Structure formats: structure tokens, C-alpha cells
Amino acid sequence: xxxxxxxxxxxxxxxxxxxxxxxxxxxxxxxxxxxxxxxxxxxxxxxxxxxxxxxxxxxxxxxxxxxxxxxxxxxxxxxxxxxxxxxxxxxxxxxxxxxxxxxxxxxxxxxxxxxxxxxxxxxxxxxxxxxxxxxxxxxxxxxxxxxxxxxxxxxxxxxxxxxxxxxxxxxxxxxxxxxxxxxxxxxxxxxxxxxxxxxxxxxxxxxxxxxxxxxxxxxxxxxxxxxxxxxxxxxxxxxxxxxxxxxxxxxxxxxxxxxxxxxxxxxxxxxxxxxxxxxxxxxxxxxxxxxxxxxxxxxxxxxxxxxxxxxxxxxxxxxxxxxxxxxxxxxxxxxxxxxxxxxxxxxxxxxxxxxxxxxxxxxxxxxxxxxx
Numbered sequence: 592x593x594x595x596x597x598x599x600x601x602x603x604x605x606x607x608x609x610x611x612x613x614x615x616x617x618x619x620x621x622x623x624x625x626x627x628x629x630x631x632x633x634x635x636x637x638x639x640x641x642x643x644x645x646x647x648x649x650x651x652x653x654x655x656x657x658x659x660x661x662x663x664x665x666x667x668x669x670x671x672x673x674x675x676x677x678x679x680x681x682x683x684x685x686x687x688x689x690x691x692x693x694x695x696x697x698x699x700x701x702x703x704x705x706x707x708x709x710x711x712x713x714x715x716x717x718x719x720x721x722x723x724x725x726x727x728x729x730x731x732x733x734x735x736x737x738x739x740x741x742x743x744x745x746x747x748x749x750x751x752x753x754x755x756x757x758x759x760x761x762x763x764x765x766x767x768x769x770x771x772x773x774x775x776x777x778x779x780x781x782x783x784x785x786x787x788x789x790x791x792x793x794x795x796x797x798x799x800x801x802x803x804x805x806x807x808x809x810x811x812x813x814x815x816x817x818x819x820x821x822x823x824x825x826x827x828x829x830x831x832x833x834x835x836x837x838x839x840x841x842x843x844x845x846x847x848x849x850x851x852x853x854x855x856x857x858x859x860x861x862x863x864x865x866x867x868x869x870x871x872x873x874x875x876x877x878x879x880x881x882x883x884x885x886x887x888x889x890x891x892x893x894x895x896x897x898x899x900x901x902x903x904x905x906x907x908x909x910x911x912x913x914x915x916x917x918x919x920x921x922x923x924x925x926x927x928x929x930x931x932x933x934x935x936x937x938x939x940x941x942x943x944x945x946x947x948x949x950x951x952x953x954x955x956x957x958x959x960x961x962x963x
Contacts (some may be wrong), residue, residue, distance in 0.1 A: 592636045600641030601726025605662025605775075606649055610671035613639070617674035618702070629770075635678065643682035647721050648730045648847055650683045652739040654767040659743055660775030663753040663788075668962055669695065673703035676710045686714035728757055728816045731826040733852040736960060738766040738893060739894045740852045744828055745773075747815035747835075756807050758815045759832035759845045763794075763855070765958050766893030772875050774912070774938060783911065791872050792910070792938070796832075796859045796952070798835035798839045800866035811835035823891070825850050839863060842949070855956040862949035867916040871943040871952055873897065879907045879939045891941035897941065897957040904944040909937040 595612070596602055602609040616639070617631070624631045646891040649658045659665050668693055676688035717732040717739075727746025731811060733737060747754070763771035771794045775782045790797045790806060796804040811834055818830025829846040836843065840863040849855045861869050876886050886907065888895040899905045945952050 593638045595930040596636075596638040596642065597725045598638075598641070598701070599723040599725040600638075600906055601645035601723050601728065601748070602642070602645065603662075603748045604725065604753040605664040606658045607664040607666045608662070608753055609642075609645070609939075610668040610792065611613070611867055613642075613675055614668045614671035615672070617678070629882065631678070640679060643679050643684065644723055645726070646675070646679075646683040646687060646722065647718065648723055648728050648743065650687050650709045650717075652732075652741045652764045652768075653772075654766065655768045656693075656769075656849065657687050657694075659773060661745060661757075661761050661773050662755060662775075663747065663784075664717060664775040667691070668909070670929065673707050673710070676927075680709065680711050681715055683714055683717070685711055686717075689714065696873050705946065719823045721818075722817070722819070722825065725817055726919045727814060727816045729828055731821045731849070733821075733823055735765070735852050737892075738960060740958065742826060742847065742849065742855070744817045744819075744830065744847065746817055746830060747811050749814045750810050752810055754810060755793065756809055757793040757795060758807070758811060758835060759830055759843070760793040760795055761847065763895075763956075766894065767962065768877060768888055768890035768893065770888050770893075770895045770958075771791070771806070771873055774874065774876075777877050783873060791870070792874060792940075793872065794874060795872050796843060796845065796861065796869050798836070798863045798866045798871065799868045802872075803817075803866075805836075805839045805866065807835035807839075808837070809835075809952055818849075839866070853958045857954045857956070857960075859952045860950075861952065868944060868946040868948075868950070871941075871942040871954060873943075873954075874910075875939055877939065879941060881907065892961055894959050894961060896957045896959070898957075899943060900945070900953055901914075903908040904943070906942050907944060909941045910940055912936060912938040 603624040620634045624634050651659050675684040688789040722729040730743045741764040745760040747758045762773050776787050812836035816831040817828045827847040831838045832845050833843040844860045877890050880887050884899045886897040
């Protein structure tokens, strides 16, 4: 555990793989502690406590999922959430566990129920700005009225496995919905899994080349880390995302600037070695529609308005999403139908193309609450 958990509390393979590792570690050490007459806290490596930071970075404010599903993730193992919350009762593992129980209706197993009585009823407050410099992740938590706005940024630990072509990807959650989402993967037996790992299935910038699909190395043998700052009002971060795109990007610098919770500008400064230019991708489970030079994304309680930059070409597509039967997708479909919105049988994607060998692409986003 001391070897595989990073010094900043991270784990490079995403929440599904981490929570499986945590589950096995807690069960093994609990039995071992009982046999030796010791406490679990005495035996558990200190490094496990640092994963409280990972919980805060990856906990989701989307009401239909417990954690942000980065890398090869589909869900978090429920037993692990109980163990982690009981072991770190002053952490956001409590928030994630309580959310899972509310959705499922009960603790996941008898073993988890035995530790659940140690878990507080309420988690600590979310911090406005959290970073994991070794793992390469960062997030912001702010509010519009009573509603959370969460912005998560994805970097890279050199050589990390079970990851996707998504360095520079971001997730934007608002008012209980995912307005820009990481869709994780589906079961490995489903060929869609390989497609969901691609850059163009994430909130990314990618080179545009007719007749060829540009792709970065995976894994990338370079650390990619956002540098930024934030508080309850403002957030700003930048990331050099060109490593791994050798032969494609000569330069790619991505900046997120959000002077207030309802305002976000994503700026990509880029130069390519070949191809027609670049494509900016934005993916969401929510319905999208054009309204002049603005694309509207509609949630249950909030709306995002994306202004299309001048001199670009924008199109909304509906990509296949053949994972019906996955709990989160079925729940989302029911909720959307309830609110008179579209079904979640596809992955809506906004693609914005900018031609040339180099350029600056700025995408402005405005968030607002629906009228009550």
C-alpha cells in the first residue's frame, strides 16, 4: 500500500480499481488485527489516511453518482466506502458513503454494516480549492445560491496505467447534474469500452486530421500537472498538455479562468505539426441544442450556455452509448423523462473545429439557475 498509494493520497487507476484495493486491504487487516489482538488503526499504513484528499477531489456533486468516474471506472465498491468512511470519519469518504447508502437504501453487506455505526451522519464541509500535485489532479468547489459548482481537472502521473487519452480533460458539475462529464467505461466485454477511452469521448482538444484519428501515447511517460489557485469565489488554472502528443501537437496550453462561479472561459493555445487544425470536444449526458451562436445544455435545476467562438465550425452529435442496464444510466434516463427531457441512450457531444496550423481557441461558458 505504501508503494502504490502516492504521497499526495492519489491512486493512478481511478476509483473502481482503488476501492477494490482498499476493500481487500481493510478486510485482510481487520482479520489480522483481530487475530493479533491489535487495532486496525495500528496496522493500516499511514498512507491510507492521505486518500482523504482523493475522496475530496473525486467526490461528485452530481446527485446520480458517488464519485467522478475517471480512468477505467464504472462504480466504487460499496464495502470499501464503508471501511474508508469509518477509518477516516473527518473526510469526504463520509460524504461518498452516505450518498451511496441513500441511493441504495442500506449498507452494502453485513461486514460493512458492522463498521457503519462508526461513520458520522454528516461529512465535513467541502474545501473551495483542492490539489493533488503528484497525481496531477485539481478541483474547485463553489456555490451559485444553494447549488454546488464543481470543476475537476485531469492531469497525469508519469507511466500511470488503466487511464484514458484524457490529459487536460475537465468535469463540470452544477445544480446536481454533470454538464461536462467523464463517462468512464462499461464492462470490458463491451467493445464500446475501447472507444470510451479515446480523447474525442472526453472534454478535450485534439488535432483534426481527415482520414486519420490523432491520438496521444497511453500511458504517457511524463508528469502533467495543473498549476492554479482558487477560493470560494474565483478559480484559475493552467496546464501544459502537449506531452504524449508527439508528432501531433507542437504546443497545447490549456487554461481555465473562472472569476465567479457562474462564469468559465477555457482557453486553448495550440500549434499542430500536421492536419487541418483542432477540434474542441464537450461531452455530457444532458440534452444540448443550438440557439444562434450559443449552445444550451439543460439540466433539471440549472442551465449552461456555451458561446461558439467566431471563425469556428460547431456541430452537436449523438454518440452511441450502449450501456443501458448500468445503474447510473438507467437512473438518469428515468430522471430526464420525469423532467420532460431527452433519454440518455446516447452521449451528446459538442464539437468545435478551428482550422489552421496554430491558434487560440476560447470557449466561454455561463451557468444560471432555472427560474422557479
